[in-house]
Amino acid sequence: MSVVSRTVPAIPVRTSTDTWAVIVALLTAPEHAARADLNAIADTAALLIAEEYTRDAPIVVLPAVGDRIRIYTVHGPAAIDDEDPAALATWPLTTPGWKVSLPCGVDDIDEIRAALAPYSFAEVRDTTEGVTVGVAASAPHGTGSISINYDELERP
Secondary structure, X not given: OOXXXXXXXXXOOOOHHHHHHHXXXXXXXXXXXXXXXXXXXXXXXXXXXHOOHHHHOOEEEEOOXXXXXXXXXXXXXXXXXXXXXXOOOOOOOOOOOOEEEEEEOOOOHHHHHHHHOOOOOEEEEEOOOOOXXXXXXXXXXXXXXXXXXXXXXXXX
């Protein structure tokens, strides 16, 4: 599985709500059911963007089919100099079974988990932890889970 990454300029270029709208537009076709699902969690996602959790830890999108997507936000003066992200090659959330993992600080994680509890497609994770995702049973190496330690990826 490949990983595609995008960076979205946030505050002060646009509000956190508008930043989430740009992210949703990257991931879904207009009028698609996935867009309505992502819009249902817009307030919670915007809060995480405003707190800048998405600056250091990505929003991770796990499509049912296709490449994993990491989305970071850029804040402050760096956001002013950054460009809007390039479109993805396809709409990654057209096939049911996709998930989105949102980063959150440990101080807010319980409240955010409670807010996202009604949405089976959304999870929240501590920004200091990697993303853990179950591997499909049809995977060549059987079943299990994958844990990504982002600190290890940054080591020389």
